[in-house]
Amino acid sequence: MIPTVEWKNGIVKMLDQTKLPIEVVYVDCKDYQTVAKGIKELWVRGAPAIGIAAAMGIALGAQRIKAKNFDAFYEELMPVCGHLAATRPTAVNLFWAIERMKNLVKNNSAEDIETLKKMLIDEANRILEEDIKVNKAMGRYGAEFIRDGDTILTHCNAGALA
Numbered sequence: 001m002i003p004t005v006e007w008k009n010g011i012v013k014m015l016d017q018t019k020l021p022i023e024v025v026y027v028d029c030k031d032y033q034t035v036a037k038g039i040k041e042l043w044v045r046g047a048p049a050i051g052i053a054a055a056m057g058i059a060l061g062a063q064r065i066k067a068k069n070f071d072a073f074y075e076e077l078m079p080v081c082g083h084l085a086a087t088r089p090t091a092v093n094l095f096w097a098i099e100r101m102k103n104l105v106k107n108n109s110a111e112d113i114e115t116l117k118k119m120l121i122d123e124a125n126r127i128l129e130e131d132i133k134v135n136k137a138m139g140r141y142g143a144e145f146i147r148d149g150d151t152i153l154t155h156c157n158a159g160a161l162a
Helices: 032-040 047-063 070-085 092-106 113-143
Strands: 005-008 011-015 026-029
Touching (some): 005 113, 011 047, 032 047, 047 070, 047 092, 047 113, 070 113
Antiparallel strands (some): 005 011
């Protein structure tokens, strides 16, 4: 499976799907603004992948926050979330992932800032892992109904690579 979005060595690697099928190009997103640009400019496509990208963008943005206490950290994280939310107003998974990341932070307000930053990375990766698991399950389930010679029409994106 070709990864569409992944966290690697402190950056978000995003497959620029606008280049497919001619070339396979990955963009190294070193800040949340580049992740947002990738979502907005359709480098990443499909609701699940957009949600994953947003979660990783939040984790990436959090790494640069210099706040020393929870309230200041949360206050600085909210514009990151808002910037990512503005990228694709119709992408349900985008908002679901943003809320999941915000809730993680709110529910762990007693943790120190560095722990919260690590938790955000872990949660973004967990969202990715959950999506891969669901996609594989859908494929296994759907395969039972497909016979040789069948024609398949897909609507929207049901997996990681649109």
